[in-house]
Amino acid sequence: MLTAKQHELLHFIHERLGETGVSPSFDEMREALDLKSKSGVHRLISALEERRFIRRLPNRARALEVLKMPELAKPAAPVAMRSPLKVVANDVIEIPMHGRIAAGTPIEALQGTEGFAVPAALLGPGEHYALEVSGDSMVEEGILDGDYALIRKVETAREGEIVVALIDGVEATLKTYRREGQMIRLDPANRHYEAQRYRPDQVAIQGRLAGLIRRY
Incomplete structure (x- = not known):
């Protein structure tokens, strides 16, 4: 199961590769996910890599390959989301x-x-x-x-x-x-x-x- 941010980032990378054939930069990923620092992007990339959704291509800058997409996964609700008792x-x-x-x-x-x-x-x-x-x-x-x-x-x-x-x-x-x-x-x-x-x-x-x- 992917977290909401992991799901969001995976789809952003997948869409950008489909549009341009080039992976987005870490700054572009940070801005797209509204994160405060690139360290958060690094952690998300590492988590997706560990779960075998993406891989980094060696000897190439900004080179990510999407290996698979979650078939039925939906972004999970954030902690701050209101839910009635x-x-x-x-x-x-x-x-x-x-x-x-x-x-x-x-x-x-x-x-x-x-x-x-x-x-x-x-x-x-x-x-x-x-x-x-x-x-x-x-x-x-x-x-x-x-x-x-x-x-x-x-x-x-x-x-x-x-x-x-x-x-x-x-x-x-x-x-x-x-x-x-x-x-x-x-x-x-x-x-x-x-x-x-x-x-x-x-x-x-x-x-x-x-x-x-x-x-x-």
Whole structure:
């Protein structure tokens, strides 16, 4: 399954090759996908290459070949997309399940359209969605690999809150939000991991941790 950005980039490359016979430049891909930096394009290209949708032609600049196109794949909905809550029972609410999120090194956020049943008592006011945690960098906050994070949709964060942060419009991670001078620092809760620092224009807050569910 491709993420929305991977799907968008693959189609852009395919259409440009069909029109001109030449791969688009990284700047053209960045602009077409409205990304803030070319590093996001590099990560998307690498992900498509690993999934064998494209390959780089050796000894040629700007040379990409599309190997296949997703037959029935549709772009997944972005994390920020609004989805109504669905009441399943008197004390259970179904919220959107948006796939997996990294609690370690950032990975591309996979989006999905499944529902996730949650006890209503765990949710406060506002709009929520669920993410499956991947990684161990938040273990000292009691957030373990395989847990389900319940996220309240917000676009701002206060110092010390655990948030979903979207980096360069491509990758999402679960970390503690802090300001450090002119930079944003995303802190892990595991002594074996280092803090991540970004410019404010690289980080978009996608939500705040509202609860946690663990299945045994």
